[in-house]
Structure formats: C-alpha cells, structure tokens
Amino acid sequence: MDSLIPTIFFLFFFLGTISGAPYNEMKYDFQNYVSNTIMVDKSGRGNFTRVQQAIDSIPSNNSLWTRILINHGxxxxxxxxxRNKPYIILEGDPKHDTAIEYGDFGSVIDSPTFKLFADNFVARNIIFKNSYDRLITPGPNGRKTTWAPAASISGDKASFYHCAFISLQDTLSDDVGRHYYYDCFVEGAIDFIWGNGQSIYEKCQLRSVTDKIGVPGFITAQGRKGLKETSGYVFKDCYINGTGPIFLGRPYRNYSRVLFASTYMENIITPEGWSAWEKRSLNLITFSEVNCKGPGADMSHRVPWEKKLSDQEVAYLTNPAAFIDQEGWLGKQPN
Structure with a gap:
C-alpha cells in the first residue's frame, strides 16, 4: 500500500493541473525535459558512429529534448x-576536443560543414570546422579563397556554449533567427560572421587570420534589410586578436546593424574601423562601438558615419532578455 502513495500523489497532481490554468506551464516544463540521450562514438562504443546517424534516428516533429553526447575525436x-527535428542538444566532451569537420567549398548554401534549420537547439563543447583553407596556396596557380562556411545557423532559439567555428571565408553563417553564443571562438579572414541573425556574442574570442589572404579582411557582414527588422549582431565583453589588418565589419545589406560593447581589441583593427563596401546609404547603417578597450579600439580615425547610440539603445541591445530572450527561452533550455 505504501508503494502506491507516490503514484497516487502524482496522478492527483497531474490530473488536477490539466483542469486549470497551471496546465500550460506544466506542459512547457515537460517540453524542456530531456527525454532521451544518444551516444555517438566513432570507435563503435556508442549507439552510433556518426553524428548524422544519431540525428536521423530522432522522430520528426519531436516535442521533447533529445541529448546527443558525442565522444571526443x-x-x-x-x-x-x-527543420522538422527541433529540441536537440549536441554535446561534446568538455575535457577533450570534439570536432565535426569537412572541406567542401564554393557555396554558402551547400558547403557548410554544419547546417541548422530547426528551432530550439543547444550545442556545447563542439568544434565546427571547414578545412578547405588547408588547400589554399599562394601564387597564380594556387587554390584561391572562396566560400567555405563551418556552420550555417537558420533556426530560432539556438544557443552555443564553449564552441568553436573555424574557416577562412564566411566561417559562421549567422543566417536568421535569435541566437546566443557564450565563450565561443570564431576564426576567419573574410566576412567570417555574416547573415541576418539576431544574435548576442558574449565573452567570445574572434581571431583574425588575414595573414593567409594578404589583404585586409572583415569580421562581420550583417544583412539587416529594413528598419523594422529586429536583427543585428551584438558583441559583448569579447576579445579580438590574431593577424591584421581587419575591419570590424562591412554592410551586407542597407540596414546592417553591429555593436561592439566592452570588447578588447588588439592592434589589428584598421584605423577607420568599418568599410562601406559598395555604394550604400550610410545613414541607414548602424555600426557602433561602446566602451571598447585595447590598441585596436582607438576611435580617433574611425569613419565619420559610425553611429553613436544612446545609453538606452546600448542597454537594450546588450541585454539578452530584451534583445533576443523575450520569452525567457534561454533559461528554459536544459543544462
């Protein structure tokens, strides 16, 4: 009889909630519960030997979180x-490198090593790499730089923790949706964070490798298309280093929006800071720096059309709860 008490209590609680207002909240809690864990191990000691096999095994339109643990290697x-595979967590080994790598090139659509279309996604401790730059050689007959993304992120409510994105050109296609990157590493030389995402990068390292191309490069190429669009890139408490010279960004579309806040910049940033790229209406572009430090943060020779944002605008853009986390989805993702 005593063993039935917990079961009876649970049924009483569950049935009571579905008849009243708390049901929606309880349902949402179940949606954020990790219902299944899959192990990927390349040596065969898990459920699958390849990451894609694990993803393919998840039922379409799943509504409960599935954790895919990827053993190091x-x-x-x-x-x-x-798009029909939401609620996935990709998690690598926190102590040893876990890398997903491929070397395709020539297309921002077809070449990315990793492509995310689904909403509600978390990645931790994963290196996403496009290895095409290994083939680049100097001289008229050598391989040239071209589109070679490491990752393309097109789902909404996606977060990345302690991840790395490595390539040379168009490294991270931060394409569309709300995204949060924490303590991540992004390496590239040409437009290595680009697209029309609505994203905050917090405490991330951005590493320039323009020595590989021999000309100035660009960290960002944000693609906001209209004044009413909420997209933009915000870099908060980040660190920029590597080789230079490199521009902080250039406008991929007319209403491009990028803010660097409280970011330390090594002496690799071009004095003008930003490039106009093509003939655009410069008054429509929102490129700004606030409270940045380091030798590369010298503002004395910046382009005259860089925006000076109000304190209220900076507070809004740098606050995840205001800019990307309006429904509190970040705090509800499983640990």
Whole structure:
C-alpha cells in the first residue's frame, strides 16, 4: 500500500493541473525535459558512429529534448539538422576536443560543414570546422579563397556554449533567427560572421587570420534589410586578436546593424574601423562601438558615419532578455 502513495500523489497532481490554468506551464516544463540521450562514438562504443546517424534516428516533429553526447575525436562528415527535428542538444566532451569537420567549398548554401534549420537547439563543447583553407596556396596557380562556411545557423532559439567555428571565408553563417553564443571562438579572414541573425556574442574570442589572404579582411557582414527588422549582431565583453589588418565589419545589406560593447581589441583593427563596401546609404547603417578597450579600439580615425547610440539603445541591445530572450527561452533550455 505504501508503494502506491507516490503514484497516487502524482496522478492527483497531474490530473488536477490539466483542469486549470497551471496546465500550460506544466506542459512547457515537460517540453524542456530531456527525454532521451544518444551516444555517438566513432570507435563503435556508442549507439552510433556518426553524428548524422544519431540525428536521423530522432522522430520528426519531436516535442521533447533529445541529448546527443558525442565522444571526443574528429568526425569527418557533414551534419544537417532539418527543420522538422527541433529540441536537440549536441554535446561534446568538455575535457577533450570534439570536432565535426569537412572541406567542401564554393557555396554558402551547400558547403557548410554544419547546417541548422530547426528551432530550439543547444550545442556545447563542439568544434565546427571547414578545412578547405588547408588547400589554399599562394601564387597564380594556387587554390584561391572562396566560400567555405563551418556552420550555417537558420533556426530560432539556438544557443552555443564553449564552441568553436573555424574557416577562412564566411566561417559562421549567422543566417536568421535569435541566437546566443557564450565563450565561443570564431576564426576567419573574410566576412567570417555574416547573415541576418539576431544574435548576442558574449565573452567570445574572434581571431583574425588575414595573414593567409594578404589583404585586409572583415569580421562581420550583417544583412539587416529594413528598419523594422529586429536583427543585428551584438558583441559583448569579447576579445579580438590574431593577424591584421581587419575591419570590424562591412554592410551586407542597407540596414546592417553591429555593436561592439566592452570588447578588447588588439592592434589589428584598421584605423577607420568599418568599410562601406559598395555604394550604400550610410545613414541607414548602424555600426557602433561602446566602451571598447585595447590598441585596436582607438576611435580617433574611425569613419565619420559610425553611429553613436544612446545609453538606452546600448542597454537594450546588450541585454539578452530584451534583445533576443523575450520569452525567457534561454533559461528554459536544459543544462
């Protein structure tokens, strides 16, 4: 009889909630519960040997979180998470490198090593790499730089913790949706964070490798298309280093919006800071720096059309709860 008490209590509680207002809240809690864990191990000691196999095994339109644990090692494959596979956590080994790598090139659509289309996604301790730059050689007959993304992120409510994105050109296609990157590493030389995402990068390292291309490069190429669009890139408490010279960004579209706040910049940033790229209406672009430090943060020779944002605008853009986390989705993602 005593063993039935917990079961009876649970049924009483559950049935009571579905008849009243608390049901929606309880349902949402169940949606954020990790219902299944899958192990990927390249040596065969898990459920699958390839990451894509694990993703393919998840039922379409799943409504409960599935955690895919990836044992350390190098996984040479392309990985795609389609739109009908939400609520996935990709988690690598926190103590040893876990890398997903491929070397495709020539297309920002087809070449990314990792492509995310689904909403509600978390990645931790994963290196996403496009290895095409290894093939680049100097001289008229050598391989040239071209589009070679490490990752393309097109889902909403996606977060990345302690991840790395490595390539040379168009490294991270931060394409569309609300995204949060914490303590991540992004390496590239040409437009290595680009697209029309609505994203905050907090305590991230941005590493320039323009020595590989021999000309100035660009960290960002944000693609906001209109004044009413909420997209933009915000870099908060970040660190920029590597080789230079490199511009902080250039406008991919007319209403491009990028803010660097409280970011330390090594002496690799071009004096003008930003490039106009093509002939655009410069008054529509929102490129700004606030409270940045380091030798690369010298503002004395910046372009005259860089925006000076109000304290209220800076507070809004740098606050995740205001800019990207309006429904509190970040705090509700599983640990």
């Amino acid at each position: 190098l996984y040479m494959e392309k990985v795609v998470i389609p």
